[in-house]
Amino acid sequence: MKKWIILLLLPCFAFSATAFSHEAYRDPHRHQRKHHHNRHGQQHYRFAEALQIFQSRQPCPSTGASYGACPGYIIVKHARANHPSSFHWQVR
Numbered sequence: 001m002k003k004w005i006i007l008l009l010l011p012c013f014a015f016s017a018t019a020f021s022h023e024a025y026r027d028p029h030r031h032q033r034k035h036h037h038n039r040h041g042q043q044h045y046r047f048a049e050a051l052q053i054f055q056s057r058q059p060c061p062s063t064g065a066s067y068g069a070c071p072g073y074i075i076v077k078h079a080r081a082n083h084p085s086s087f088h089w090q091v092r
Helices: 002-023 047-057
Strands: 073-077 087-091
Touching: 047 073, 047 087
Parallel strands: none
Antiparallel strands: 073 087
16 A cells, blocks of 8 residues: 555656756746846847837938948947947937
8 A cells, every 4th residue: 555655656756856946947038038128227238229219219310210331420328238328329
């Protein structure tokens, strides 16, 4: 009788051990997620995404286009953070 009880309970312990191991898994790229906020409350962006948002919010001064090249101007990043507010237009 004891052998049957042990054999019946053995799969339950094996399943619970794998469940606990998955709970302990940590995402190695969690610091790269774009919806996290830094200590100043600003949202983290990747460079290309921040640049795209900047161009859509601040169109080219010479053509008014919110995408593509801007003749006579370059985009300058003036802070370390990848945030749309870190960019500005500068005359060449």
